[in-house]
Amino acid sequence: MKTDTVYKQALNQTLALLAQGAYQERLPSENELRRRLGVSRTTIRKVLQELTHRSIITGAGRVRINGRGVDDSDYFPDVETTSKMQQVERQFMEWMLLGDTAPGTLINELELARQFGVATNGIREFLIHFSRFGLIEKRPNSGWLFKGFTREFALELFEIRVMFELRSARLFAQLPESSPLFKKLRALSKLHRDLLEGIETRYHDFSGLDNQFHRLVNEVSPNRFIDDFYDVISFIFHYHYQWNKKDELQRNRAAVLEHLVYIDALLSRNSDRIEEACRDHLKSAKQTLIQSIMGAE
Amino acid sequence: MKTDTVYKQALNQTLALLAQGAYQERLPSENELRRRLGVSRTTIRKVLQELTHRSIITGAGRVRINGRGVDDSDYFPDVETTSKMQQVERQFMEWMLLGDTAPGTLINELELARQFGVATNGIREFLIHFSRFGLIEKRPNSGWLFKGFTREFALELFEIRVMFELRSARLFAQLPESSPLFKKLRALSKLHRDLLEGIETRYHDFSGLDNQFHRLVNEVSPNRFIDDFYDVISFIFHYHYQWNKKDELQRNRAAVLEHLVYIDALLSRNSDRIEEACRDHLKSAKQTLIQSIMGAE
DNA sequence: AAGTTGTTTTTTATCGATAATAATTCAGAT
DNA sequence: ATCTGAATTATTATCGATAAAAAACAACTT
Structure with missing residues (x-):
C-alpha cells in the first residue's frame, strides 16, 4: 500500500x-x-x-x-515524511559510497530488498532509474553489476561536463546585451559575494549555489540531454559531498572565488576570458572529485 | 510468474x-x-x-x-519468445509513433497496462527506463507526460550527436597508424562496398551497418556517457525507421556513400577531411530524421 | 458566475506471492 | 580434468491486491 x-x-x-x-x-x-x-x-x-x-x-x-x-x-x-523511493535511494547511496562497495560487486535485488526493508519491486524500480548514472549495468535474468565509483567514472563524467559547459559558455558570449540572463547572472553574483562574506559559517550553502549557477549557464540554449546530464552531476555531488566533509570550507571558498571570476567573464561577453574561466573552474572541480575518490580508497 | x-x-x-x-x-x-x-x-x-x-x-x-x-x-x-518487457516496449513505441500521440498527452499506467495486457508494474518499469530517452517526464504521484516526438527533440538529439561524434572523429586523427581500429575500419569499408553492390535488394541492412560504424568511431576512447547516448540513438532509429519506409532505398544508398567518404577520411588521418566528412554525414542524417518527423505530422 | 466545500471515481505507490531461470553442489562416469 | 545426472537453493520476472493520493464530479455560497 x-x-x-x-x-x-x-x-x-x-x-x-x-x-x-x-x-x-x-x-x-x-x-x-x-x-x-x-x-x-x-x-x-x-x-x-x-x-x-x-x-x-x-x-x-x-x-x-x-x-x-x-x-x-x-x-x-x-x-515519516520521506517516501519509500527516497529512502531506498539514500540507503543505496550509503551502501555504495560509504560501504566501500568494490567495483565488480554483483547487486542482488532480493538481498537489498531485505536489507532496506522494502519489496523487491521498489529496489528494481530504483535500479532501473539509477542505471542512467553509469554506475551499474543490468544483466538480464541475472542481477546488476556495480561498475564502481572510480577514477575512470570521474574522468568520463568530466569529459562530458567540459564539453557541455564550454558549449553553453560560448553561446553566452553571443548573447545580446539585453538578454534577461545577464540580470539573473548579476543576481547570482551578488549571492556569491554574500556567501563569501559569511563563508566561515555558511560554507555548506555552496552546493546549492553551484547547481544554480551551472544550470543558469545551460539556460542559454536549453537541451534536454544536457539537462539530464546535469541531473546526474547534481545527484552524484549531492551524495558524494554530503559524506565527504574533508576540507569543505577551504574547497568551497576556492570554488566560490572561481565562480566569481567565471561570472565576471560571462558578463564581459569576451569569449577568450569566458573559455579560460570555464576551463579553470572545471579543472579544479575535477581534481577535487578525483582526489576525494582516491582518498576514500 | x-x-x-x-x-x-x-x-x-x-x-x-x-x-x-x-x-x-x-x-x-x-x-x-x-x-x-x-x-x-x-x-x-x-x-x-x-x-x-x-x-x-x-x-x-x-x-x-x-x-x-x-x-x-x-x-x-x-x-512466445519475446519477454513481456520487450512486448511492452514494442507496443509502447507503436502507441507513440504510429498512434499519432500528441505532445502533451498524459500517460496513464493503468490504462496502458490494460491495453497491453500486463500488470501495472511492468508498465512502470518500462516507463522509468524509457524516461532516459528524453521523450517522457514523470510527475510524482500523478502520471507521465509525453513531450512529443517533435522537431525540437530531433534538433536537441542531433546537437549532442554532433558534439560527441566530432570529438571521437578528431581523436581518430591522432591515432597511431598501428592502431587495430584501422583494420576494423577497413573491414567495415568492405562491408559498405558490398552492401552498395547489392543495395537494390539489401537496403534495409544499412541500419545495422550504421550502428556498427558509429560505435566503432566511439571506440577510439570509450566513454560510458557517450555509449549511453548511442543507445538512445539506436533505439530511436530502430523503431522510427522500422515504420518509416518511405524512400528507404534512396536514403540508404546516399548514406552508404557518405559513410564511405567518411571512412576514407578517417583512414587518411587528415583532421580537416575527417571533420568535413563527419559534419556532412550528420547534417544529412539530421535532415532525414527531421523530414520524416515533419512528414508524419 | 466564479469560487468553495462535499462526495465519488480513478490512478499511483507499495506489498506479497509464484513460476521460470540461474547458480550451486556433489557424486559418479569417461 | 571435464562431463552428465540429479537435487537443492537462490534470484528474477511477472501477477494481483490494497491504501493513499489525485482527479473528476456535484452541490452549494456569496
Whole structure:
C-alpha cells in the first residue's frame, strides 16, 4: 500500500506556515493551500481535518481560523515524511559510497530488498532509474553489476561536463546585451559575494549555489540531454559531498572565488576570458572529485 | 510468474543450429551449448530433454546425436519468445509513433497496462527506463507526460550527436597508424562496398551497418556517457525507421556513400577531411530524421 | 458566475506471492 | 580434468491486491 508521507509532509508544512504566523485570522481556501503546498485537495482536506481534530485550527467550512498555538511535538518526525523511493535511494547511496562497495560487486535485488526493508519491486524500480548514472549495468535474468565509483567514472563524467559547459559558455558570449540572463547572472553574483562574506559559517550553502549557477549557464540554449546530464552531476555531488566533509570550507571558498571570476567573464561577453574561466573552474572541480575518490580508497 | 521465453528462444536457437548442420555427429557438451546460447545449464537441459522427447535428437548422456530432421513446425512462434518487457516496449513505441500521440498527452499506467495486457508494474518499469530517452517526464504521484516526438527533440538529439561524434572523429586523427581500429575500419569499408553492390535488394541492412560504424568511431576512447547516448540513438532509429519506409532505398544508398567518404577520411588521418566528412554525414542524417518527423505530422 | 466545500471515481505507490531461470553442489562416469 | 545426472537453493520476472493520493464530479455560497 502507498505510504502517507505526502500527507504527513503536507501537515508539517501547514504547521510551519501557521507557526510563522502566515495566516492570522482566517485560513485560505483549500485550493489556495493546495497550490501553495503542491499536493491535491484530497490531501489538504485530510490535513485540515486532522488539524481541526487536534484543535490547532477551529471552525469549519469556509471559516477556519487559528486555534491553540503550534507545538514542536505536533510535527511528524522526518523519517515519516520521506517516501519509500527516497529512502531506498539514500540507503543505496550509503551502501555504495560509504560501504566501500568494490567495483565488480554483483547487486542482488532480493538481498537489498531485505536489507532496506522494502519489496523487491521498489529496489528494481530504483535500479532501473539509477542505471542512467553509469554506475551499474543490468544483466538480464541475472542481477546488476556495480561498475564502481572510480577514477575512470570521474574522468568520463568530466569529459562530458567540459564539453557541455564550454558549449553553453560560448553561446553566452553571443548573447545580446539585453538578454534577461545577464540580470539573473548579476543576481547570482551578488549571492556569491554574500556567501563569501559569511563563508566561515555558511560554507555548506555552496552546493546549492553551484547547481544554480551551472544550470543558469545551460539556460542559454536549453537541451534536454544536457539537462539530464546535469541531473546526474547534481545527484552524484549531492551524495558524494554530503559524506565527504574533508576540507569543505577551504574547497568551497576556492570554488566560490572561481565562480566569481567565471561570472565576471560571462558578463564581459569576451569569449577568450569566458573559455579560460570555464576551463579553470572545471579543472579544479575535477581534481577535487578525483582526489576525494582516491582518498576514500 | 516469469514467462518461459528464455527456454523457448533457446530451443529455437538450438533447432536453428541443428537445421543448419552445425553438429553433424554428436552434439557438444551442455556447457558448450550454454556458452553459445548465453543461458544457464538449467535451461539447456530443459531444451535437450524436450528435443529428445520429440525425437529431434536421440541418445543420452555424453552421446547425443541428431535424430529426425528439424521441421519448420518445430519452432515456437516468435510471439512466445519475446519477454513481456520487450512486448511492452514494442507496443509502447507503436502507441507513440504510429498512434499519432500528441505532445502533451498524459500517460496513464493503468490504462496502458490494460491495453497491453500486463500488470501495472511492468508498465512502470518500462516507463522509468524509457524516461532516459528524453521523450517522457514523470510527475510524482500523478502520471507521465509525453513531450512529443517533435522537431525540437530531433534538433536537441542531433546537437549532442554532433558534439560527441566530432570529438571521437578528431581523436581518430591522432591515432597511431598501428592502431587495430584501422583494420576494423577497413573491414567495415568492405562491408559498405558490398552492401552498395547489392543495395537494390539489401537496403534495409544499412541500419545495422550504421550502428556498427558509429560505435566503432566511439571506440577510439570509450566513454560510458557517450555509449549511453548511442543507445538512445539506436533505439530511436530502430523503431522510427522500422515504420518509416518511405524512400528507404534512396536514403540508404546516399548514406552508404557518405559513410564511405567518411571512412576514407578517417583512414587518411587528415583532421580537416575527417571533420568535413563527419559534419556532412550528420547534417544529412539530421535532415532525414527531421523530414520524416515533419512528414508524419 | 466564479469560487468553495462535499462526495465519488480513478490512478499511483507499495506489498506479497509464484513460476521460470540461474547458480550451486556433489557424486559418479569417461 | 571435464562431463552428465540429479537435487537443492537462490534470484528474477511477472501477477494481483490494497491504501493513499489525485482527479473528476456535484452541490452549494456569496
